[in-house]
Amino acid sequence: MKTLHVQASSASYPVYIGEGLLNSAGNLLKELGLKPSKILIVTDKIVERLYSKELLPQLQKEYDVFTYIVDSNETAKSFENYHGILTYCLQHNFDRSSCMMALGGGVVGDLAGFAASTYMRGISFIQLPTTLLAHDSAVGGKVAINHPLGKNMIGSFYHPKAVIYDVLTLETLPPKERRSGFAEVIKHALIKDGEMLKWLHQNVSGPADIGPPLLEDMIFKGIHIKAGIVEKDEKETGIRAYLNFGHTLGHAIESEAGYGKVPHGDAVASGMLFATWLSNEILQSGLDYGKMYQWFKKLGFPVALEEHYHTDLLISRMTIDKKASGGNIRMVLLQDIGQPVLHDLTVDESRSFLQRWRKE
Numbered sequence: 001m002k003t004l005h006v007q008a009s010s011a012s013y014p015v016y017i018g019e020g021l022l023n024s025a026g027n028l029l030k031e032l033g034l035k036p037s038k039i040l041i042v043t044d045k046i047v048e049r050l051y052s053k054e055l056l057p058q059l060q061k062e063y064d065v066f067t068y069i070v071d072s073n074e075t076a077k078s079f080e081n082y083h084g085i086l087t088y089c090l091q092h093n094f095d096r097s098s099c100m101m102a103l104g105g106g107v108v109g110d111l112a113g114f115a116a117s118t119y120m121r122g123i124s125f126i127q128l129p130t131t132l133l134a135h136d137s138a139v140g141g142k143v144a145i146n147h148p149l150g151k152n153m154i155g156s157f158y159h160p161k162a163v164i165y166d167v168l169t170l171e172t173l174p175p176k177e178r179r180s181g182f183a184e185v186i187k188h189a190l191i192k193d194g195e196m197l198k199w200l201h202q203n204v205s206g207p208a209d210i211g212p213p214l215l216e217d218m219i220f221k222g223i224h225i226k227a228g229i230v231e232k233d234e235k236e237t238g239i240r241a242y243l244n245f246g247h248t249l250g251h252a253i254e255s256e257a258g259y260g261k262v263p264h265g266d267a268v269a270s271g272m273l274f275a276t277w278l279s280n281e282i283l284q285s286g287l288d289y290g291k292m293y294q295w296f297k298k299l300g301f302p303v304a305l306e307e308h309y310h311t312d313l314l315i316s317r318m319t320i321d322k323k324a325s326g327g328n329i330r331m332v333l334l335q336d337i338g339q340p341v342l343h344d345l346t347v348d349e350s351r352s353f354l355q356r357w358r359k360e
Ligand code: NAD
Pocket: 044, 045, 046, 047, 050, 072, 073, 074, 077, 104, 105, 106, 107, 108, 110, 130, 131, 132, 133, 134, 136, 137, 138, 139, 140, 141, 142, 143, 144, 152, 169, 170, 171, 172, 173, 174, 177, 180, 264
């Protein structure tokens, strides 16, 4: 098992990464000094079927354990489930010393975290990630549900007491989900670590390589980078925005497609290609766009935007992004690998760049 510590200004907590950790979650709780009166495990249908038998028996020996199961997709981050979880906790007499655990990917992590952050003004919360993408979502303290008018629009900053990452769970993760999570691994390398990017490029040449034995290292390196940024800027007043690399266009693609239709990482991969191309155009960064394009293609990422995404509609989505400022579109660009910068574009500039990139 490897352990990382996240040392943010409002909280510090361990991230345990290793094989078979679900089986020892009870012991880890003790190590953390947590003695919850009750535990609610929030999970989704697929993950519950696969992994509740790993987690539950040892917890049940010592604690009063309940399970709340949601649908296995983005629609689960809803007001209905948020309300449902809180109601369930009230009905079952959860108190301030109770604990919420998110067993699953970013969807249940965001949903359970938000519920935990508001139940009785906050109860303890543990992340048990089971997707590769969750190396990103489980660390950093952002939790949220979706509003019909926008993704992640209702949320808070709330750190878990610990992240317990059992990498064996990733063995059952479908290839599409691995690829999606891998996009965020690449993003972490692009914004911070040229050596990591080289390592990824050399070792992951196709979808089949996004698996053991590399996964554990990818997760460790990715979390290390994310934690380092969050520690310096917990509430996103500055450099945390760099984590948005590839996301301005990525979010626009996701919302145009309809949430859950395009895997997050696929949308972000398209966004990273655009942002890399843009960095060369605007900052003359001299990044090897062609190499990145070919690599992404081999990995199975969509390298060209499908025709049905209308440029104007994507642009208007980009202007309502949470990170937009004063009517301009705020892009994260790369001066070089590991050197992100923020760059504002007017709506007209953005449209003309996006049109040109799509014709390349
Ligand atoms: P997800 O939680 O929906 O999981 C993807 C799919 O994989 C689901 O169908 C799930 O049932 C299934 N699954 C999960 N673990 C599995 C396993 N081990 N084996 C087999 N199937 C498994 O999605 P995700 O990609 O993990 O997360 C996406 C969400 O994370 C989005 O809602 C996004 O907004 C959020 N997110 C949050 C942050 C943050 O900082 N809070 C950062 C990035 C993403």
